[in-house]
Amino acid sequence: MPETHTDFAGRIAAEAYWEDDTLADPAWRKVFDAVPRSAFAPDDWFEWNGYGWDARHRADNEQDWDEAVHAVTQPFITQVGDDNMPTCSLSAPMLVAAMLGTLDLDDGMRVFESGTGTGWTAALMAARVGPAGLVVTVEYDPELAGIAVENWHSSGVWDGLALVAFVGDGESGRPALAPFDRVSATHSVRRIPAAWIAQTRPGGLVCAPLKIGQPDLDLYVQLRVGEDGTAEGRVRFPVDFMASRTSRPPAPAKQAEDEKRCSVTDWNLPAVVAAKEAWPSRIAVPGLNVTGPLVEDGDDCMWLSLPDGSWAVAYVPQGAPWKDATVEQHGPQDVWSLAEDAWARWEAADRPGINEYGLSVGRDETHTLWCRTPDNVVAVLN
Ligand SMILES: C[S@@+](CC[C@H](N)C(=O)[O-])C[C@H]1O[C@@H](n2cnc3c(N)ncnc32)[C@H](O)[C@@H]1O
Incomplete structure (x- = not known):
């Protein structure tokens, strides 16, 4: 019935x-x-x-x-x-x-x-x-x-x-x-x-x-x-809403082809950037584009990029723990490092809830994201 x-x-x-x-x-x-x-x-x-x-x-x-x-x-x-x-x-x-x-x-x-x-x-x-x-x-x-x-x-x-x-x-x-x-x-x-x-x-x-x-x-x-x-x-x-039909993202800059900067991370990368719960790092790195985890050539990989052409890839042999993943970073900003630092700052601030974040829009249309109080700036959207 x-x-x-x-x-x-x-x-x-x-x-x-x-x-x-x-x-x-x-x-x-x-x-x-x-x-x-x-x-x-x-x-x-x-x-x-x-x-x-x-x-x-x-x-x-x-x-x-x-x-x-x-x-x-x-x-x-x-x-x-x-x-x-x-x-x-x-x-x-x-x-x-x-x-x-x-x-x-x-x-x-x-x-x-x-x-x-x-x-x-x-x-x-x-x-x-x-x-x-x-x-x-x-x-x-x-x-x-x-x-x-x-x-x-x-x-x-x-x-x-x-x-x-x-x-x-x-x-x-x-x-x-x-x-x-x-x-x-x-x-x-x-x-x-x-x-x-x-x-x-x-x-x-x-x-x-x-x-x-x-x-x-x-x-x-x-x-x-x-x-x-x-x-x-x-x-x-x-x-997760449908995007405005009139404000599509600007075309991202061509991905940088400079020399890679390699490191090893001890973070659980999917949890920090890819999971639904990964908003703390993503709020602090506006424009972050996350792809993965994917399997490529026998490795588990995750890709990150920013509109300015910065990009990074992290990989581990398929099925291995993400801890000790190899990270390659390219372009003007170290995008993995930005995400990891943002997560570390969130943890150091006693893991504020998403409702503790706020937005101020100035007369000049500057958008400032903050945490707990407007003077505690997390990111500025240009
Ligand atoms: C999720 S749907 C609408 C939900 C709806 N109001 C409801 O009753 O559930 C989003 C709508 O926004 C419209 N839309 C997207 N960008 C728009 C824009 N810039 N101006 C006006 N409408 C827009 C889409 O065409 C779509 O119909």
Whole structure:
């Protein structure tokens, strides 16, 4: 028997991404019950088969569609691009709850969203701020924006709510409808766009996933906008979001071909840079690109690189412990050493949690990552 939507909200609450308690709030519980995810899920979707994305169709298997729509920990992929990477999804419900919770929404607020997709999160926010509020959402892909509007209409959530969609680059905000109390992004950004800070009233919040490295490390930050056009706040949780369609990473410099600098490391390298838990070293080395561990020519290898052309490889005979791996470093910076030093500093600082890190965005758009207090700078993003 299909579950009721109330059961769905309860399961999201039980999953509680990063100990999130958004759905303990009766106002949000009511909203998640009133705005069903299923009303925003197209009949065609995509599922990972271990190598690529399979197109799935509701008409072929209604039960699979229903299970995918009601999976609380998984995104429902609605679009895959030419490079076989997802370009739109209904984000994982437990993550949506956590993101919406950080916005600290209240009745009557004006909210700007970048990344409408098929319209679910915008509808949830509109239901939360109520008829006296406003949600303005911008979607890069015109087809998706059209689907979102149809979904608001057909699901009935549009009745009585102020919810508008535009096609364009959400990174520009919507100056004509500013100021906003809140800005929310459902795609990652490489920098917090100046337009979002400028279009948020002093005291308002900008909440967004900040892409810090590859693969899969975005810092979901909650920034309070100051009177002086700056913004500052904490990292709330790590995520892995689709990247903004308009701020792709700059093409990395050609990898340096200078003489290698060799050393032997006694670190457990995958734990320090490759594992999900490796964020302490990756926060402190922005732009770090990690590949591996891979098996190459009978060795276990890991590759690291930076956008400036620095790169390094570490290897051990296949199956041997990573301790005593040989490391070769090239280019302007010793990238392995940077990662290892960052990890050592994190350990020396009593292993601060990810919520103890924060971001300050200056009037000149400088992005400074810090730990515990803004004067304890960990990295500056240029
Ligand atoms: C994870 S999906 C949307 C999630 C959605 N809001 C939901 O209801 O779950 C991210 C969306 O951001 C859109 N997007 C990416 N970059 C964008 C940009 N610069 N401006 C506007 N939309 C963008 C993508 O096209 C995609 O639809």
